[in-house]
Every structure is written in C-alpha cells, then in structure tokens.
Amino acid sequence: MLCQDIFMCSTLDRSLKHRRKDPEKRWSMCSKFANNYGHSCRVLVQNTLKYLLEFGQVTNYLGYNALTDFFPTMNLKPNPNCEDSNCQEFALKPKPEIAVEAKEEEKPLHEDNEWGISLVDESIDEVEPKVVEGVKLAYTLPNETSIEECQEATTNDISLEELMAQMKSI
DSSP: OOHHHHTSSSOHHHHOTTSOOOTTHHHHHHTTHHHHHHHHHHHHHHHHHHHHHTOSOOOSOOOOBTTTTBOOOOOOOOOTTOOOHHHHHHHHSOOOOOOOOOOOOOOOSOSOOTTOOOOOOOOOOOOOOOOOTTOOOSOOOOOHHHHHHHHHHHOOSOOHHHHHHHHHHO
C-alpha cells in the first residue's frame, strides 16, 4: 500500500489543521511514516490491550500533533466523494447492526443487613492545588502541622532498652 492511499479518503487539510498548506504536503507527511512505525505500533498495541482488558478509553483515531505536542482524539468519517473504487465498494456494503445489551438493575449485594454493617467515608476532603488541564496529581505533600501532630503522637517516654525488654519477655 502506498502512503498516498492512506490519505485517499481523509484529506490532510481536515486531519492536519496546524500544518502549512503547500502542494507537497501529502508527500512530506508520508516521508516521516517510516520513522514513526515503531511508535505507532506501540500506541496501537496499548489501544488493543485497553480494548481486550476492558479498561481505559479506547481511541478510534491514532494521531499526534508535534507542533502543539498533543494526541488528538476524534472520530473520522469516510469521505462520500472518495475516488477510490475500494472505498466506494466498501461504502455500499450494509452496515452491521450493533446489539444493545440489556442492563440489569443494580440490587444490593445483601438485601437483609442483619448485623447492621454500613460503609462510611472517613476520608478527609482536602483542597487540591490547581494544575494545568490534562494533568492529575498522584498525591499531595502533607502540610507541616500534620507532620508535627504525627511526631507528637508517636513520641512517648519509653526508652529503647525498655522496649527491647518488652520484646524479649514476649
């Protein structure tokens, strides 16, 4: 398959918004494909694993805009005016109907709670610092007052020798 065939239905004017518009845009883009096959394969394998293992958001479009350092996500639709005979033949095939799965009503795991067990959220709501869109903090550092409170709670008047004696007596 030639690189020219890849962009037969999807014109580069639509798929690459931030690129300069010159007559050789199709071939200048294609010359970079050989260098990017390894990276593309890695992303495709990751996307396949997300689909098979049913986690994350599976993308329908693989792209990367190096000018803005951005991985776009979008749904591409075929060009109705495509001149390729294979595309026209494929467009005439009937589309498969996707069966909608019936969702079961969510029932409590145990309707009768004879022991009175209940789940309580004991987490403390802390205000997270604002970061750039698309970035998420894994954790925040504790403030100085909470560190001092922990140190005060762990310090006691028992010496190391007394603790060792307690351990030996066990």
